[in-house]
Amino acid sequence: MFLSKTAPASATAPGVLGRLGIGTVQFGQAYGVSNAVGQVPRADVKLILEMAALCGIRLLDTAANYGEAENVLGGTNLKPFRIVSKTIGVQHGVHVVIARVRQSVRTLGAVDLLLVHAAKDLLGHSGTTLWRSLQALKAEGVIGAVGISAYVADDPVMLAERFRPDAMQLPFSLLDQRLLQDGSLDRLKQLGVEIHARSLFLQGLLFMAEPPQKLDAARPMLETVRARIAGAGTTPLAAALGFVLSRPEIDVALVGVTRPEELRENVAAALSPLPDANWTACALTDERILTPSLW
Numbered sequence: 001m002f003l004s005k006t007a008p009a010s011a012t013a014p015g016v017l018g019r020l021g022i023g024t025v026q027f028g029q030a031y032g033v034s035n036a037v038g039q040v041p042r043a044d045v046k047l048i049l050e051m052a053a054l055c056g057i058r059l060l061d062t063a064a065n066y067g068e069a070e071n072v073l074g075g076t077n078l079k080p081f082r083i084v085s086k087t088i089g090v091q092h093g094v095h096v097v098i099a100r101v102r103q104s105v106r107t108l109g110a111v112d113l114l115l116v117h118a119a120k121d122l123l124g125h126s127g128t129t130l131w132r133s134l135q136a137l138k139a140e141g142v143i144g145a146v147g148i149s150a151y152v153a154d155d156p157v158m159l160a161e162r163f164r165p166d167a168m169q170l171p172f173s174l175l176d177q178r179l180l181q182d183g184s185l186d187r188l189k190q191l192g193v194e195i196h197a198r199s200l201f202l203q204g205l206l207f208m209a210e211p212p213q214k215l216d217a218a219r220p221m222l223e224t225v226r227a228r229i230a231g232a233g234t235t236p237l238a239a240a241l242g243f244v245l246s247r248p249e250i251d252v253a254l255v256g257v258t259r260p261e262e263l264r265e266n267v268a269a270a271l272s273p274l275p276d277a278n279w280t281a282c283a284l285t286d287e288r289i290l291t292p293s294l295w
Contacts, residue, residue: 016245016270021059021084022052022263023198023256028062028069039067040258046076047260053080055267061169061196061254062108063117064088064100074107083108084169084196086117086149087134090126098133105142112144113167119154122163131163147194151291152178157187167194172250174243175202175225176290177283185249196252197244203292206236218289225282232277237265239282242274 026040040048049060060078062069063086070085085104087097105111114134116122122131134146147167150156156170156179168188172179176199179185188195205211206225211218229239244253253270257263288294 017056018058020057021061021252021254023254024060024062024069025066026256026258027072029067045072048263049076051260051263059252064104070104070107078109082112083110084113085111086115090121090130094126094129094133113147114143115147115149115169117149119148119150119159157184160188160191160193169196169198171199172197173200174240174282175284189249194251195249197250198254200240200244221284232275234275238269238272241270243279246274
């Protein structure tokens with residue numbers, strides 16, 4: 001696991017809560033099919049971050065295009081946290097991307113890990129220049145480390161073998177075990193990549209009794225998964241968090257919260273022991289359900 005020179009010493013502390021990170025997209029805009037709150041009020045953001053720091057959560061994940069998220073975070077105490085942010089699209093020009101990274105650093109005070117937000121930006125004609133420019137920012141000490149945010153379809157192993165990122169952010173969950181089943185997570189660890197798991201709850205789909213009509217095909221599969229979870233004597237939230245945190249390949253499990261109460265629920269669930277069960281059987285295979293961009 002890489003550690004930037006700006007990361008607090010407590011970021012390496014053992015314990016399950018030290019492997020949780022907070023995704024901040026809802027701090028900057030309304031996001032998620034199950035989000036009934038909209039953008040999180042700034043007062044609640046402050047409470048969430050204070051509570052997270054007290055619990056030992058040590059990472060915040062944001063991005064330049066998460067609405068007002070960087071500005072909201074910049075107005076709070078970020079000293080307890082490692083800060084992850086992401087690039088804007090390379091179609092704006094590499095020099096514009098780099099200027100925006102520097103702006104993120106000024107706003108947030110530090111960026112310990114900078115992710116290329118769209119893997120396709122690295123595979124186009126400007127990809128090599130973009131990657132070299134980001135590596136130069138790392139060498140300059142502007143950012144702590146450089147990584148890639150990717151989808152399963154982006155072939156994360158190919159990206160890692162080609163670019164050798166410090167870290168990758170990838171979708172992984174109880175419902176979406178593709179990168180575990182095809183050996184990608186194991187190969188990434190062999191390459192020394194720090195892995196951040198996102199979409200742990202598929203935007204809350206796992207918890208929705210009535211999924212959106214366009215996802216109606218998921219209803220019977222989700223009912224089967226929830227029945228399996230209940231049979232194991234636990235809750236969907238505890239099973240979803242526990243499964244991801246049980247995987248040694250996963251360094252950080254990202255959760256999004258819209259209220260302080262949700263953070264309390266996530267912390268309690270993360271601390272709950274995961275019962276023995278055939279959790280592999282909870283994996284779905286329909287890519288239309290596993291890929292929110294197709295919803």
